[in-house]
Amino acid sequence: MKTASQIPRGYAYLLIGSNRLPLKPAVVMRGVGGFDHFITSIVTGKDILAEKLRTNYPMHTTSQDKEDFRNATHCKLCNKWLGKDWMRDHNRLSGKYRQALHNKCNLQLKQRKIIPCIFHNLKNYYCLLIMQKLEKLQDHKISVIPIRMEMYISFSIRRKMEKVNVTLQFVDSFQFLNTALQKLVENLYQSKFIIMQNCISLPHMDKLLKKGIYPYEYMPSFRKFEETQLPPRSAFYNSLTNDLITEAEYEHAQNVWKCFNIKNLGEYHDLYAKTDVILPADVFENFRKFTQNFYHLYAAHMLTSPGLAWQASLKMTVVKLDLFKDVNMHLFIEKVIRGGVSMISHRHSETHHPQCPIYVSSKENLYITYLDANNLYGWSMSQPLPVRDFKWLSPEEISQRQICQTPGNSAVGYIL
Numbered sequence: 139m140k141t142a143s144q145i146p147r148g149y150a151y152l153l154i155g156s157n158r159l160p161l162k163p164a165v166v167m168r169g170v171g172g173f174d175h176f177i178t179s180i181v182t183g184k185d186i187l188a189e190k191l192r193t194n195y196p197m198h199t200t201s202q203d204k205e206d207f208r209n210a211t212h213c214k215l216c217n218k219w220l221g222k223d224w225m226r227d228h229n230r231l232s233g234k235y236r237q238a239l240h241n242k243c244n245l246q247l248k249q250r251k252i253i254p255c256i257f258h259n260l261k262n263y264y265c266l267l268i269m270q271k272l273e274k275l276q277d278h279k280i281s282v283i284p285i286r287m288e289m290y291i292s293f294s295i296r297r298k299m300e301k302v303n304v305t306l307q308f309v310d311s312f313q314f315l316n317t318a319l320q321k322l323v324e325n326l327y328q329s330k331f332i333i334m335q336n337c338i339s340l341p342h343m344d345k346l347l348k349k350g351i352y353p354y355e356y357m358p359s360f361r362k363f364e365e366t367q368l369p370p371r372s373a374f375y376n377s378l379t380n381d382l383i384t385e386a387e388y389e390h391a392q393n394v395w396k397c398f399n400i401k402n403l404g405e406y407h408d409l410y411a412k413t414d415v416i417l418p419a420d421v422f423e424n425f426r427k428f429t430q431n432f433y434h435l436y437a438a439h440m441l442t443s444p445g446l447a448w449q450a451s452l453k454m455t456v457v458k459l460d461l462f463k464d465v466n467m468h469l470f471i472e473k474v475i476r477g478g479v480s481m482i483s484h485r486h487s488e489t490h491h492p493q494c495p496i497y498v499s500s501k502e503n504l505y506i507t508y509l510d511a512n513n514l515y516g517w518s519m520s521q522p523l524p525v526r527d528f529k530w531l532s533p534e535e536i537s538q539r540q541i542c543q544t545p546g547n548s549a550v551g552y553i554l
């Protein structure tokens with residue numbers, strides 16, 4: 139049964155540069171045609187960034203860069219001895235010197251012509267709304283990576299008939315950071331909110347370091363934007379979740395109104411929308427920085443955390459996985475993937491051994507063992523697995539081999 143309809147009243151977004159800071163102040167808009175305006179706006183933003191991606195700035199080096207290059211011994215990409223065939227690598231977007239690389243490694247290090255457009259909870263909420271609008275873009279081609287009907291891991295658009303194609307790829311940060319924004323914000327130290335510090339110069343910035351509160355259902359018409367005070371707490375009721383904000387949350391909303399000298403609900407909307415993009419941007423940038431420092435991988439160009447973990451495992455183990463040439467091998471592996479069962483399957487158990495008050499020696503001994511095993515997935519994922527030269531074994535070959543006695547680190551492994 140339809141209980142509510144949602145009409146976009148405004149939007150906000152941020153363009154983040156390669157230096158992890160906003161390229162310009164947050165774009166905030168409110169008014170009629172919000173969603174169409176949003177799509178037009180991000181397509182225009184994409185075209186401007188695309189032009190930058192097509193530009194190749196010449197390298198400039200400082201005296202420190204020159205010294206770093208002279209002292210370099212190993213290639214930053216493959217970690218091998220530089221030898222004789224090496225060169226300077228630089229950021230094509232800024233012209234800044236980056237590192238010393240082998241010539242062949244430098245050739246592999248290409249600037250991807252993809253601009254990630256990141257939403258928190260894209261898959262479950264914004265996805266359909268955006269897709270309906272993107273379909274109307276006649277001059278763009280849409281590509282999707284589906285999960286099932288009308289649900290996508292990611293989708294992207296790029297202009298038709300373009301010489302150097304630049305793609306705008308929609309990515310869901312919830313697929314990396316699988317929790318509510320409020321929780322993610324709480325997990326971050328105040329000093330880590332670099333984008334917030336960059337965008338909000340007022341002394342009350344700390345008031346915005348939590349998910350904002352907004353009376354969605356109180357705002358059915360644009361006229362409400364002109365109201366000059368915060369509506370009563372009852373206006374913050376959410377009929378979809380049957381929730382009303384707490385006294386403390388209402389007090390927080392009033393504090394924000396006062397501290398930021400807000401004149402009407404329109405200004406309150408703008409601040410809420412702005413905060414609602416700055417907070418996830420800071421959270422994701424910190425995550426991106428962490429994965430880049432730790433794995434030397436760029437999370438913004440992945441689509442999910444399993445994808446990132448897969449790339450990290452390939453990079454850290456330097457394993458070269460053989461591709462299956464037999465589709466039945468692939469199906470066999472898929473069929474045997476399962477989680478372990480970990481539970482007590484009955485409610486009552488009794489011990490029976492010599493230390494028990496009632497003991498009958500003719501009966502079998504029974505013990506209850508307390509096991510506290512943790513990191514089961516972590517342990518199993520760090521065990522060796524066969525990686526190449528896959529082949530089927532006949533029933534005779536299987537019976538002849540002592541498969542269960544094979545050590546975990548044996549050169550030959552089996553998948554059962």
Ligand SMILES: [Zn+2]
Pocket residue numbers: 213214215216217218239240243
């Ligand atoms: Zn190299």
